[in-house]
Amino acid sequence: MHKQSVGELKQVFLRHLPERMTAIDDVWSSLTSDDWDSDKLFRLFQRIQDLAGASSRFGLVRVSETLYSMEAYLGTLLDTDRKPEMEVISHLSESLMSLHDAVDELRQKKTGADKGKGCLLHYLRHAQDIVPSLIQTLEAENCQVLTFNQPDDLVGELEKKLPDGLLIDCHLLAQLKPVFDELERLEQRGIERPKLIFLSRSNELELRLQALRIGATGYFTSPFNIPNLTGKILQLVKPDREKTYRVLIVEDDPSQADFAAAILRKANIETLAVTDPLKVMDILDQFRPDLILMDLYMPGANGIELTSIIREREEFVSIPIVFLSGEQNADKQLDALSVGGDDFISKPIRPRHLVTTVNNRIQRARHISSAQPTPNQRDSVTGLHTRRLFFTQLDRQLVSASPSAQILGVFYVGLGNLNEIRISTNETQIIRLLGQLGSRIAGLIEPQDMAARNSDDSILLLANRPHKNNLEALAEAIRKAISDTPFEIDGLKLRLEASIGISFNNEHDHSSSEMVTRSSLASANAQAAGGNRTVVFSEGRHVQKKNTQTSDIPLEKLVRKSLEENTFQLVILPLTSTEQQAGIFHELLPRIRSEQGETVPAEQILQTAKRIDRLSDVERWLCGEAISILDERRHEGRQTNIVIHQSAASIEDMGRLQWIRDQLRRRQLVGTGLHMEFDLADLAFDLKRSKAFIRALREMGISISLARFLGNDAAFKVLNYLGANFIRLSKKLLNSEETAIAGISSKLHESHIKIILPRVDKSDQIAPAWIHHADIVQPDLQNNSGKS
Structure with a gap:
């Protein structure tokens, strides 16, 4: 489903919604008037489930909430052939009436957008x-x-x-x-x-x-x-001028800088003038311009020198630089362009020429950036290759037509205790640790081998050797190099534990994802057996794991297909605020329906997306859906709060912040109800970068929640440093003593940080004191609390 056709599809959906409601009514009527039939019940469940996914996809919040509640309730009845008690049937009938009310409310609204705003x-x-x-x-x-x-x-x-x-x-x-x-x-x-x-x-x-x-x-x-x-x-x-172009003017003459800035501002271009060229690099990081307009001759540092320095920074390699100067010598102009300049505007400045040049250069740079991405092939922390390049190379070797006398092996190196080390170290020390780790691994492999950083706590390795025992010996050498010798960082001796899984191609027609999945399963078995060991994937020794992995392979295809065709479903879960004036809260989760009709839960989708390096794409999709719902609810005059979970991978997505900013500005939604939640432990690996990312989100009016909050001193230290608005408790705290609950709650509330409770299946899974102290809970918990 292409983004441009969502509006059209929504109108089609609304047009056929009454027919789908009639079909649900018919099944329900038949189910309750005749003998209870499990096949009819399952057919009703499927219709409700389909409608829930579609309605949430189009931002129909109230309809989706009602359907999801019915789906969850019906799901508990599927395993029995007995007719439920009248109380259950009555509850479902009331839910169906609520669903009709929500659909009727949609009919009364003006469908389609306001033409005057198009x-x-x-x-x-x-x-x-x-x-x-x-x-x-x-x-x-x-x-x-x-x-x-x-x-x-x-x-x-x-x-x-x-x-x-x-x-x-x-x-x-x-x-x-x-x-x-x-x-x-x-x-x-x-x-x-x-x-x-x-x-x-x-x-x-x-x-x-x-x-x-x-x-x-x-x-x-x-x-x-x-x-x-x-x-x-x-x-x-209707060019999206919410995406205001940003131009940095570097000119030592204030009058010339002001003149250029005035011209560009009249053309709706945001400007920042810098008259001290030595301050340019610091300002570049803060302002992040789309183009630099720079005088050629300045005291302290001239335009050619500054351009050379700017081009040394990877993130500024493609930013257009246009020189301003009265220089008429063609050779000197060529010298200026040869160091990385893109264009040359002669003084005195002609307004139309300036605006046209700036617009054209920015538009061309954006087009090139979006059309021809050039991802880095080296991980900046470990110095190893990127995961993307690893899979490209593995695919290439697996489909090679020429037979090889060598055996291909894929190693999955799991670093089981890295998260524990993160708690007691800072981000600079972790970066140094991973850098040393990469150097050790690189020093043990051959030039034709490839090692890549797979995730925050795992490394992938591809190697070819004449015999399997050669590959096993290499894996053991890597394990010993990692585990037996401590890493010395700032006087600390840090020991990593490596659990290595190996999968061999064995002349079978395995895909790259199968190879990596097999080695990761072997690594998990090594970890489960106590860690710090090497395990070879074996069909006999991994029967249960193998079955899980076999089902994962079509799931990987399903996730890729859902991203390409935009066919994810959206689950909208209600949350209740204990404050009367806090507004309505909803939590969004992705969901997929398999070809067999089974629903794939959010956790499994996200794990699969991470494994195939598409987690950032899924999270962007989820963020886009949240913003669309907020936009629609605002037009309906309803203040809504949407909570979405994002991983630490979003911080590494260089374009994420600008993308979010563009989405919000386009709809004029800055500061209107978007809440992003991150796992606290995930952010601890790079606190400085995480803080900058969170600060940028909060400047856009986005509230921040930190999940899996443990309530200990280390967690409070990270929380205070990052500066969040909410925390979601770790499930480990749910049955804490009442005095501990009161202490943690008091400390959080004194810092004006609100408490979100994690979702549970039953109210007895959580101490009643938490329900009393929490600010945001799932509705049934509050209801149970009110009855007691």
Whole structure:
């Protein structure tokens, strides 16, 4: 499901919702009026489950909550053939009535978006429509589309009201003179002409040139991908200027800097002027510009020197740098460009030239950045290869056509006690530890081998040797190098425990994910056996594990497919605040339906996504869904709080912060109800970076929760350093003594930090004192508390 078509699909869903409700009513009526039938019950359960996933996907919060509650309740009845007690049937009937109320509320609302907030397009099309479903897709994206078959009719409408854009079938290109005469008259009166977008059945260069010469903003040829085409049209006619461009002006003359800044601000470009070139590097980290406008000749450091220094920083390699100077010597201009400059603007500055150059350079840089990502091939901490490169190399070897006399082995090196070490060390020490670890491993392997950092606490290794015992000997040498000799960091002697699992290809047709999964299972068995040992994956010794792994392989495909086609379901779980004025809270979780109809729970999805290096993509999807729901609820006039869990991987996702900022700004949602939750232990490995990330989120108005909070001194120390708004208790604390509960609660509340209770199946799994002291709980806990 493409992002551009979500609006259209939602309208289709709403249109057919009454029919689906009727089908649910029919099954329920049949189930309760006849003899209790387990097949009918399962059919009802499936219908409820399907509807719950779809309604949450489209942000229908109340409908989704009611359906999910019914799904959970029905799920408890599936294992029995007996008709439930009347109290249970009555409860389900009431839930069904609540569901009808929620659906009726949707019907009463104005479906579709407010046209006044969208865009107006005039579509001059041939009798045979070149893109049959384009109009409906645009209308689903809040665009009003007026169609015309004759240029003269279009001219008459242009005289009444100007659209944001003109869509024109290239088949009518030769008949457009009256249209362009009218557009020229508008320009002579100082009125900006609408964007011209051409749709063509042909790739002929001559047609494209004609369109370009008459001012085409966009030109698209068949075959058309409708969602992609819709998105590109919308971006052309209504460019997202919420994404304000940011330009850093480096100019030692304040008057020149102010002049350039004034010009750019008039063009809705955010600027920051720096008159001391020696402060540029510090400001770059804070301002994060889209482009640097730099004087060539400055005291202290000239533009060429600064550009050389800036280009040494990996994160600033691709940022456009445009020089400002009165220098007319072509050789000196070339010298300036040769060190990494992108363009040259001569003084005195011409406003139109400056704005055009800045806009074009930023747009081109963004296009290149999104179209051609170039991930690093080395992990910056360990110095080993990246996981992505490891899988690429493993895939290459597994599909190699040439037979090899060597045996291929994959090692999974699990570092079982690394999280414990993190608690008693700081982030700099952990980085040094991992750096030394990478050096030790690199020193033991051959040039043709490949070692990669897999996760925070595991390393992958790919090696080929003549015999299996050679590979086992290598694994044992690596284990001893890691475990037998302590790592000396700042006077500390730190010992890592390595549990190594090995899988051999054995001339079988295994995929790369199978190989890694097998070695990880062997590593888990090594850890379970006491750790600090090497285990070879064996079919006989891992029968139970092997079955689990076999089911994981299709799950990996399912997760990838759900990401590619955007077919995740969304579970919306209610949370209750103990404060009357705190508003409504919901927690969002991802869910997938397998081809067999089984639901895959969130924890399993996230574990699989992490294993296949797609966790960041799943978390972005979840974040995007949360923001969409908040946007919709705001338009309904309902203040809502959405809690989503994000991993430490989001901190390593270099573009995540800007992506979140763009999503919020586009909908003007800064500070309106988004809560992000991170595991406290996960953030402890890099506290400084985590703090900067959290600070940036809080500056956007996002509240922070730290999960698995243990309530000990170390946890409070990390909490105070990171600065969160909420904590979610570790389940280890749920049955604490009342005095301990009161002490932890008091300490948190004194720091104005609110307490979220972890979800439990039964209320007796949690001490009543926690329910009394907590700020946010699942509804049934509060209800039980109120009855007691």
